Amino acid sequence: MKLTTVLAAAFLASSAFIATAQAQEQVNLTWQMWGDEKDAALWKSLADLVTEEYPNITVTAQISGWTDYWTRLPVLASSGQIADLVAMQSMRMPSFYSILEPLDAHFASDGFDVSAFETSIIAGLGHDGTQYALPYDVGPWMVYYNRDRFAEAGVAEPALDWTFDDFKAAAQKLTEGENYGYAVQSFDFVAGPVALGAEYFNDANQFDVTNAGYAAAVGEFVDLVAVDKTSPVFASGAGAITGSGRFAAGNAAMYIDGPWVLQQTKDSVDFNIGVAPLPRGEGESRFITAGSGWGISATSQHKEEAYKALQVLTGPKAAEILASAGRALPGRLAEQKFWYDVAAKDVAGTHEVLDYMFAHSTPFRLNEYWNEFENLITQYMPLALNGDSTTDAVLADIQNQLPF
């Protein structure tokens, strides 16, 4: 009897020990992310936050370049080598949501509240009403402008609700010889027309880029280049990047980009810069936002730990680190002030402009063919810009090649 008791006690003790050992089991999570080498230390400091909070979890970042990231992601996913934590951009969500773990059940289990985040980016990192990722940054496309050039040309600085006509007049006044008022980039044909009130989708969320409203709005931006010559033509090989270079060189007084390049732009120019909302049409202002975040791989072996890590990586402390480094305008509303204090410190009007734009944000409508659409714009739009073809013909060509 005594022996049995001792054995039972020993068994209980050992099983309790095993249970504790299991709870303390070291879990190493992989974390797939894009970025520059210079950001590696920043991601490392975020990963360290996770280990600080949960000593049994370590996170190892795997960083690749932006373009490679999107080529590798589906390959890794289909060969079962995808990381536990996966970076995702809102515009790619319709193509890739299937490789991510739905987060709603996790939210329900611990009562996690997403209202600490900016609403448009929470919507952007979901698909069909299911949340697949939590954001680390957010931002609308806005107009960067050269304040010195505006002052020299005697052009008034943009108002929050400036119209396309104001924008055009400024671009014309700022264009002089080899110096352009504006440098168009391919994404302007998405963000620009939306701000003017146009839609590139039909009601069924399928591409309808030949509709009169969208064609007219694209035509307005095309005319700035083809007719008014206020902007240089971009070449299809580098359509998405040439504007920033021209702006930084002082060769173009305005260009359109997101807050994610503000720190970098500020550092690369030797003049005063300002930001303004995109010009509106006849109706109310409306802006699309984009951002990125992290989700949990649907095939991860450590979903519970990954969820814990995800909460730290997108938590207030991590947001403060990224914002203070100027790396990201946080998706978390409370921590946005750190970004305004650092990255946006010398940039006129950033706070008011972004507040205005978030207040007027409109859902960014996407579908799984979004990437094809963007590539086609970059490839075909130069034909309209250099006058070889008309806006209508180019849009018809693009529509023709889209699956819907």
Add this chain to the structure above:
Amino acid sequence: MAPIEDVSGPTSRTRSRWGSRLDRREGRTAFFFLLPGLIGMVLFLVVPIIASVVLSFTNWKLLGTPQFVGISNYVRLFTADPQFWPVLRNTLFFTAEYLVLNIVISLGLAVWISSLKMGQRWFRVVFFLPTFTPGIAVAIVWMLIFAPGGFFDFIMRSMSVAMPNMLTDQTLAMQAVIIVSLWAGVGYNTVLFNAALDMVPQSYLEAARIDGANAWQRFWKIRLPLISPTLFFGTVMTAITSLQVFDQIYVMTRGGPGNATATLGYAIYQRGFQNFQMGYASTIAWVMFAMIMALTAVQFWLQRKWVHYDN
């Protein structure tokens, strides 16, 4: 080779039986020696090739399981895809212009170099340099040169030549790609042809000179026929690589403006890795493969008319 042929070609029955046993034993040994290479070839060449044939009959999108769709990818390619025929036309146009220019320029340079009294080696190295420069890096530099408002535009403007930008004009964009390809590709053929020209026996040329043949005649009647096997090799290889052109287009134009520089190689990348239609991309790859095979076969058939083998 000769002794092995002797063994495998016996005359009497006994020798044949003995020979075939030896054959088998040697064959087995040879098989094990060849195994490492064979495994590599099967794993990295045969399996992917078979996989891509299978893929071309599916709708695989990289994510999810592929579904068999019969020949509908091929039907779509030839009948429904608005881009296929322009892409095919661009590919053939690029190949024709690039091939002719490459062969003419590299042959011209090779003849010029071989006529030099000194500095032959130096020039060979200079012209060969682009061959071992990474293609992507070369294309990026050229893209910056040709970019709107770039160095090329600046030169043209300062010479008061009014011309549209090379990369945004529908006709000129392909010419820009061809210029870059020539810059990168001419050196290899130049060195190849130059080596062949140096192999032409001096005695033939001297005999011709004594017979009164002038330089022009010596080139057309003696040197060219004697280097024709090398010329043929250069032509076939250049044609194959130019049908597969990708790097320059990926960096410089992304197939644009419009579809002016979209080629088969770029279309495969675009469908496969941008739009994730792996099945459809495999279909295009197989059509490209068939086309290259057919054109190479035609070249081999044509060689009977102009290639002279010494033996």
